[in-house]
Amino acid sequence: MPSVLITGANRGLGFGLLKLYVNDGWRVYGCCRNPDNAVELKALAEASNGTLTLHRADVEDDASIEALKEKLGGQPIDLLLIVAGYYGKTIMTDPGGFQEFGQSDYDDWAKILEINVLGPMKMAEALVDNVAASEKKQLVTLSSAIGSIGGNGIGKMYAYRSSKAAVNAVMKSMSIDLKERGVTALPLHPGWVRTDMGGPQADLDSDTSVNGMKKVLDGLTPADAGRFLDYTGAELPW
Numbered sequence: 001m002p003s004v005l006i007t008g009a010n011r012g013l014g015f016g017l018l019k020l021y022v023n024d025g026w027r028v029y030g031c032c033r034n035p036d037n038a039v040e041l042k043a044l045a046e047a048s049n050g051t052l053t054l055h056r057a058d059v060e061d062d063a064s065i066e067a068l069k070e071k072l073g074g075q076p077i078d079l080l081l082i083v084a085g086y087y088g089k090t091i092m093t094d095p096g097g098f099q100e101f102g103q104s105d106y107d108d109w110a111k112i113l114e115i116n117v118l119g120p121m122k123m124a125e126a127l128v129d130n131v132a133a134s135e136k137k138q139l140v141t142l143s144s145a146i147g148s149i150g151g152n153g154i155g156k157m158y159a160y161r162s163s164k165a166a167v168n169a170v171m172k173s174m175s176i177d178l179k180e181r182g183v184t185a186l187p188l189h190p191g192w193v194r195t196d197m198g199g200p201q202a203d204l205d206s207d208t209s210v211n212g213m214k215k216v217l218d219g220l221t222p223a224d225a226g227r228f229l230d231y232t233g234a235e236l237p238w
């Protein structure tokens with residue numbers, strides 16, 4: 001039975017992906033900041049005969065990552081799926097949510113970088129041995145087309161955009177540095193999706209995005225290391 005560890009598993013795309021892996025019979029480690037408050041996740045875990053377990057992981061809290069690493073011990077993780085992310089205090093479709101020039105909130109920008117860039121790096125550094133000990137050896141972070149420098153035709157979104165461009169660079173380096181350990185690392189764009197973050201005007205419903213991403217993830221091979229793919233499997237410009 002392959003295994004997946006998912007961060008941000010309590011809602012949005014993380015929860016959608018988690019349900020697909022549970023239904024597919026994987027061993028699932030569902031991680032979130034407050035497992036005790038994650039009502040739907042807890043109900044799923046209770047009904048799962050132990051195939052879904054819940055764990056605390058707040059990517060802004062190093063101690064929680066260290067505790068997770070200790071709790072996992074040498075358990076292999078076929079797919080480390082880093083979904084936890086943060087757009088900023090206001091979502092894109094809210095008034096003032098476009099993070100325009102002249103409106104920067106630097107404290108919030110630092111938090112965005114902490115969660116979206118340092119978070120994936122910390123999770124990867126903590127759990128790379130578990131990934132390398134597995135069969136599939138896959139390490140994927142949900143990035144965004146908004147992080148594509150080549151695809152930036154509208155400007156704005158300085159904080160979120162820079163965080164996703166940075167995590168793309170991080171994942172590209174990982175794809176090179178971890179190759180000799182057999183690890184396939186890459187960033188994956190889910191599409192613009194109607195979640196709390198994507199907002200109600202987004203293009204896609206969550207099911208379309210998570211089913212598409214699962215198909216792409218199921219089909220990954222080592223040759224995909226360091227590619228920037230979207231939920232349809234299409235390659236995006238850096």
Ligand SMILES: NC(=O)c1ccc[n+]([C@@H]2O[C@H](COP(=O)([O-])OP(=O)(O)OC[C@H]3O[C@@H](n4cnc5c(N)ncnc54)[C@H](OP(=O)(O)O)[C@@H]3O)[C@@H](O)[C@H]2O)c1
Pocket residue numbers: 007008009010011012013014032033034057058059060082083084085086087115142143144145189190191192193194195196197198199202
């Ligand atoms: N939705 C889109 O249109 C879209 C487009 C492109 C990329 N993405 C990316 O896809 C990922 C998931 O997005 P989403 O739409 O599902 O977002 P969402 O609905 O806002 O959910 C965000 C998730 O991240 C978790 N999270 C936030 N800060 C965290 C922290 N410090 N430590 C651990 N978990 C934390 C949240 O947990 P809490 O419940 O505890 O806050 C929640 O589970 C993100 O990386 C996002 O940037 C989304």
